[in-house]
Amino acid sequence: MKLQSAEKLIPSVEAPTTESPMSEEDVMSVTASHNQFFGDEEEVFAELHSQVSHNDTDDTGCGSTEGSQSEQELVMRALRAALARLGLDAAPVVTTPTSAFIRGSSQPSPLTIPPSRDYIDEFQKCWANPKSLTHHTSASRALATMQDADTFGLGQMPKVDPFIASFVLSPDEVLRTNVRCSRPQCRITDDLLIQAYNTAARMGCIGNSLSHLMLALSQSLQASGSDTMSQDLSDASLQAVAFMTRELGRLMSTLMQARQQVWLAQSPLSKACRRTLRDLPVVPGQLFGPAAQQTLERSVQVNQTRQQIADLRRVPPSRLQFRQPPIGQVLQRSEFSTGPTDVHRSQPQRLERSHRVD
Structure with a gap:
């Protein structure tokens, strides 16, 4: 990515040199000014936004039928067995009919997982102060x-x-x-998003080590011929790791989009342009990526082409006609028409006659 192409996008915009009242507001509510991609560009970005939204809808629809009934039964059976082994199982609560006129079979309520004290203790250790326990142990660094x-x-x-x-x-x-x-307030928001992303990334690296450990444990259980209950516990644990990892990826992608908004909100780009750039797929390891630069370059080209067409439409018709030649100049018939006419033949003579009179 070259800076030269970025300068072509908006050469007239400069960074603010003095602090204004707008700079003290939160970055999420900053309104962009000096709009360059406004007007005709709204149609271009609206079209790109609809295409991206349509693709996202297709992708999300593919995973709506995820998880069969057998997988659900496996997870529920493993959870009940784990709670029973830990002495945390409780009798399911049976719901009573809501109406005296409807006497159907009572359905048990869904299984609710009680909170684990050890898990909550670890979860809340850094809740009051996110900067606590920042000196990681050797085991934490290894994981x-x-x-x-x-x-x-x-x-x-x-x-x-x-x-x-x-x-x-x-x-x-x-x-x-x-x-x-x-802007100071924008810088604070940006720094907090960076800290949150880096923490989530560290969690993802630990999750990568956890996945290796869980997969190795599952293979060990299969090789040792352990009982079915142990296999079910291992399989349910693997599914829990998979679902947690997926949500972690969603969180990190959202943090990337939040930081994109921090910078886009300070730019003079139009609302449609910012929406289109936010809806582009998040590229791992890049904040915006080549697709965002290509989108901006394409919008500039479209804007320049439409501006040229608009300028041509505003030109008066008289400027598009042929200019009258100087007095005394003999005109060729081919310059006006392919066929000889009396007007064209007499025009040079009239010009020469007027020149002699003068």
């Missing part, structure tokens, strides 16, 4: 080690793309290694 974590989106928060930073910052600030928001 959080992952090869090529940045490639899979489990490294540090990606840097802001230069072509986006050029909308908000001055050219000198864009060239810095780690760019930061110019």
Whole structure:
């Protein structure tokens, strides 16, 4: 990604040099001004937004039938067995009919999982102060080690793309290694999102180690010929890891979109443009990615083409006609018409006659 292409997108926008009342507001409510991609560009971004939304709908519809009845029964049976072994099982609560006129068979309520004291204790250790326990133990560092974590989106928060930073910052600030928001409140929000993403990424690396441990445990149970209940507990644990990992990926993707909004809200891009850029697929290891730059470049080309067409339509018809030649100049018939006419033959003579009179 080159900075030169970003400068072509909006050459007239410069980074704010003085702090304004708008800079003290939260970044999520910042309204962009000096709109360049407004007007005709709304149609372009609306079309791109509809295509992206349609693709997202198709993707989400494929997983709606996920999980068969047998898998649900396996998980429920394993959970009941785990709770019974820990002495946490409770009799299911049977719901009573809501009406005296309806006397059908009573259905038991869904299984509710009681909170684990050990889990809640670990969960709330850093709740009051997120900066507590930041000095990780050697075991924690070992579990959080992952090869090529940045490639899979489990490294540090990606840097802001230069072509986006050029909308908000001055050219000198864009060239810095780690760019930061110019507005104080936006910078605070941006830093909090970076901390949240880095924490989630560390959790993802630990989850990667957990998946290896769980898969190795499952294979060991199968090789040792353990009982069916142990196999069910192992399989249910693997499913829990899979579902938790999926939600973690959703969380990290949302954090990426939130940081995108932080920078897009400070830019002079139109509402349709910002919506289209936010709806682009999140690329692991990149904040915006090449697709966002291509979308902006395409919008600039479309805007320039439409502006040229509009300028041609505004030209007066008289400027599009042929100019009258100087007096005394003999005109060729081929310049006006392919066929000889009396008007064309007499026109040079009239011009020469008027010249002699003068």
